[in-house]
Amino acid sequence: MSPQFVDFDADGKLDIVAGTFDGSPHLARGDGVGWNQPEQILDATGKRIVLNAFWNFDTKKWDSSTDGNVEGEKGEEGHFTSAVAFDWDGDGDLDLLLGDHRSGHIYRRDNEGTASKPAFGRKNLPVLASGKPIDVRGTVATLRLFDWNRDGLADLLVSGMGDAYQNDEGGGIYLFVNTGTKTDTRFAAPIEFVAPSKKGTVGEPTRPDSGLYADAGDIDGDGDFDLIVGGYSHWTPTPPKLTDEQKARVAELTKVIDEADNKLDALNDEMNKLVNAVPEAERAKKFTEIYASKKDVRAAIMKERTPALEEREKIAPGPKRISYVWLYENKSAPAKSN
């Protein structure tokens, strides 16, 4: 979820727009003093704005729709998790740009209403760069709009998710310069601001590697745009020199952890078989029942596993994945106004 502070409904008060993991854009309306609880931003017909995948709050499970696909678009797997409001066509009201965190694509929902009474269209229109659909490497984590080159037009900063859990390539940060006009937005091919991470750092965390969420601002007052970036750092602490006794102890603890992991895998397989044996409509309820019935078994396994893991971590720390917020200070000369 990546908040954007913007006057969404032209009432003079700052609101908050954000895409969330439920698959839709949301709005927290401001009253000048604070913000109301968020609501989903709906289209002109009152339907949720989604790409394909969305969390269905009525059935309490993941659902999918192709209603927003434009003609010829066959995609069924996209998932909106980022959103920004932006006057795409210079008509005085805010349209929506939405990012797909399962691909590198970005879409647009046009506001067919007014600034104070938005009415969003029903179709997800692909956003192009240099004439081709934007396809950000490592999928889209967040979108930001700001005038990078100070030409009076909003440029688009996109930061990528990358592989947020394992060892594959991480996310990068890209700028799409707006080379159009106020009434005809056109983005150029991307400029790479931060290369995707290869991970594999040993010692200390050195950068955000995955799940990159960036914003731009002049943090040091020197007239240029710096970046502030949230994300997960993946690194491995420098391996300590272990005594023979410590090595033997690590081996013992690893055996305990591996045995516990095997028991957990077997337990999960058993639970999945029981769940999948019932009709789909009954599976959520069945899972809850089975999970509750196996709670003590799971607790017993964790009682063996957790202390062993904690002790091994103290002797020989393993790979880390921890989130931080980072500053990338801009060392270039400030951009000149056009």
Add this chain to the structure above:
Amino acid sequence: MRTTSSLLLLGAALAAQAPPPSPTFGEPVRLKAGDKFLGENRWFPSPVFQDMNGDGRADVVVGDLAGHLTIALREASDGPPAYAAETKQMALDGKLLDFHNW
């Protein structure tokens, strides 16, 4: 002379179309808020600059996958940027502002 003028005009046109160069950023540095690292152990932290208290300094608001926001107010300083400890963003109903995810 006419050929030289044409070449100059062509060069100017090409320069106007050329993309701006990639900026040079310094090595990334972890920010702190109070005595803790900003965004540490948050679920996919997403920071944004916003002046939350109207003092003319851009503060940092951090969202996360859980749907909550925290604020780290920018402190007055002549040196590197310094931020106060994060506080939670509440809604007008007195509860935590909650972009309910699923």
